[in-house]
Amino acid sequence: MYRYDEFDRRLVDERVEQFRRQVKRRLDGELSEDQFKPLRLLNGLYLQLHAYMLRIAIPYGCLSAIQLRKLAHIGRRYDKGYGHFTTRQNLQFHWIKLEETPDILAELAEVEMHGIQTSGNSFRNTTTDQYAGAAADELEDPRSYCEIIRQWSTLHPEFSFLPRKFKIAVTTTPHDRAAVKVHDIGLRMLRNEAGENGFEVMVGGGLGRTPFVGKVIRDFLPKQHLLSYLEAILRVYNQLGRRDNLFKARIKILVQQTGTEKFAKLVEEEWEQIKDGALQLPREEIERIASYFAPPSYEELDAQVPEFEAKIAENPDFQTWVKTNVFPHKQPGYAIANLSLKPVGGTPGDMSSEQMDAVADLADLYSFGEIRVSHRQNLVLPYVKRADLYSLWEQLSPLGLATPNIGLTSDIICCPGLDYCGLATARSIPIAEEISERFDDLDRLHEIGEVEIKISGCINACGHHHVGHIGILGLDKAGEEFYQLTLGGAADEDASLGKVVGPGFSGDEIVDAVETVLDTYVSIRDEGERFIETFRRVGMAPFKEGLYPK
Template sequence: MYRYDQYDHQIVKERVAQYRDQVRRRLSDELVEDEFRILRLQNGLYLQRHAYMLRIAIPYGMLASKQLRKFAEIAVKNDRGYGHFTTRQNIQFNWIKLEESPDILAELASVEMHAIQTSGNCIRNTTSDELAGVAADEIVDPRPYAELIREWSTFHPEFAYLPRKFKIAISGAKEDRAATAVHDIGLHVVKNEAGEVGFRVLVGGGMGRTPILGSVIREFLPWHHAMSYLEAILRVYNQYGRRDNIYKARIKILVKAIGPEEFARQVEAEWAEIKDGPSTLTEEELQRVAQYFVPPAYETLPAVDAEFERLKAEDRGFANWLLRNVKAHKVPGYAAVILSLKKPGVPPGDITADQMNFAADLADQYSFGELRVTHEQNLVLADVKQSELYTLWKLAKSHGLATPNIGLLTDIICCPGGDFCSLANAKSIPIAQAIAEKFEDIDYQHDIGDIELNISGCINACGHHHVGNIGILGVDKDGSEWYQVSLGGAQGNTSSIGKIIGPSFSAQQMPTVIDRLLQVYVKQRTEDELFIDTVRRIGVAPFKEFVYATPIATSADYLAGEDANA
């Protein structure tokens, strides 16, 4: 994985010193909160309901074991013993003291990490495929390009104050595991007829108040023009993006207002002026970065291990885990393992300090000292020998990291919601926990099959509810917390935005709502048809009709000791 060079070390060191002085001045009231706010946000520090939250960048989801151990140390020393992985491949600590935050940033710098540009109207952490470099369907490893984007975008003077926050995702495989269609810019590696590497460029995707799928503005962009083309896109946005209304400031609004064709025309015109300038990538520059992502020292192993096959046949629990949590690897004899952070009863994406240290140990012992963070809020050990999977599974089980539910109903994506976030209209975590508890039976989940359930506590959509097969959005209704349900959302190669099925529900009603939606699916599905396929085939109407057909118990019913479903 990438290692800081002298410039990285210098700018991060200087930023820590600068921030330390800013905190000193805030604590001594030399700076008032309005003056300090923009300074702390530039360093990933948010003021939430109960305390400060620190958001730390994990570039394109890559973690070294020593970095995860540093997170564990911060969790114990500066937080309440845990952290939370987000849908942006970041980690958040929710109980930070302002006076300790400069020391935390200094500790992060010691392991080549920072919180720079994890907030503010700037280019945020570039995200990518958690299986980059090992995926069996990979076209080209996207990590060198993601790193080049990180270096280019960090402290870029022209884009330090954009109309709004800006997010870039890059995928290098046939299957888009980076959700490129719902980012401000999505880059998908492709090859032309001559076998040359380039990018399919999507612009204007996003969720929030106005969910939109990105539009393709270029089918093939030669790789060496990636930076100059990004620069052209951002220049057009920086000049014409709205700054008078925070809700209409994202690039998706600009693209929608003038149309993708006109936006593409303006980008091409701007690009023509700079395409062969200093931002043009060279083979030498690409190789400078690519050297940090060379494959580890894989052994020559048989494609099939006899003992592994025996254990899989004899141990049903192991077989279930393999089916859901283990992914194909491009090197024979190896596999990628997903450590589930979705054990029922635990907030999705949360991980304790003990689990962090344990996962770091697993990485050192079984996966060349590296881990990945997924935008589905799980961890990945990318390079595990097939022959060691059984032992790894046993160890992961002992620390609550082997729930065999990846891609299933309880692999819920969920933001922190109203328990922490001052922007949230409603709590997300209790809803996720109630649903996970109701549908904990793993055999039932396997029968239901692949399904994506996403929960957001407010319209900002940090839980990506718009692209959940089932999406849940917390809303405020007369000062109470209610939940709006949508169906038909999806990410990946067939991305779509979900459709709201009708009036919102109370928190107590939500598990029953999910149960009714699943009943319709089970009744209507054809053989081998996934939930999303059934929704697309029959539409939302049958689901809506059944969900609202008879009353569902409300909080008032429960308080009165009545069950409307009895």
């Protein structure tokens, strides 16, 4: 994992003290809420329906056990004993008192954490594959590049007041687990014919009111030019992005209105001017950062682990969990273990302080003290010996963290919705809870197989509904919550935007509608066909017939 040196630490410490002074000025009445708002937003502090919400950055989803324990402590000491993991691999607390935030940030700084740029119109947390460093199919560990981007994008003097927020995601695997095509900038590592690694650069993807899949503006960017190219994109966007209308301010609108080719040309022209300047990344600097992400001290193990195979054979529950929640590892004898934060009837992404403490201990015991957060709001222990999986599973079960549903119907992405958020038009959490209750039968869940349901409580699409295989958007119609259903979205390398299936459903009807869609799929699928594949083969018609019988 990356560790702060004295410079990283100094920046965060200074930032805490700066914010402490700003909060004092606010509490003393020197600053009005209007004047204070941009300052608190630069530190991840939102004012929501019932209280302040503090969003804490978890750079590219990497947490140490020490950091997770600190988050557990903050949840207990300053909040209601739980936190909420987000689709940006961050964590937010929903019941924060303004006067305590400087102390919270100071406590976070002790473990190399902060809330800098988790809100406001600047760079947000750069995200990546939750299996980074452990996945067998990665060209390189993406975390090095995420960390390089993190440093460059932290308190950037030129780009701290962009037209709108800005999100970058990086993937280095053929199968994209980081949804890079629906980001303001998506970076996908490729190897060219000369055997060098570089990045395919996509811009203008995004969700929200006007969803787009990102457009490729450069097929291959040599690694040493990563930052100058990003700076060129941002400089074009900062100057030309729309500032007259909040809803048209994201880079996707600029790219769309300018045209991809012309936008690419503007970027290339800017880049020509700066590519050989101070932002060039010397190979030694890339290697220096990469050394922080060196593999842990693995044991030399056999790929075959007889005691693990025996446990699978004798315990069907364990077998089920392994089938869905365990992912192959690049190191023989090791595995990646997913911890589901989607228990039946629970709020997706929520985790109690007790669970955090317990997972921190398990990470120390079984995963070199490292934890990952996935953009699908689950946790990952990235370095578990296959021989330890059974013990791990046995300890996760009583914690409620061994639900065997990763990638299945009840593994739902869900925004906080009207239960917390001032922007929401409908509740989303209760819908997710109800779906997970409806599909609580494991045999049925596994029979249906892989499907991604994503729920947003308003058109801002924090729950990524556009790219759910099944997307649910909560709206308000004359004071009543109602839900629009979309089908056929995907966020991976075959990214696509879902289409609205027809008239919306009331809160009482929407879960039935989801069930109808899934039953239709099961009845018409070819053998071994995933939901999304069936949808792409047959289109909307059979689902429509099921949902709106004549």
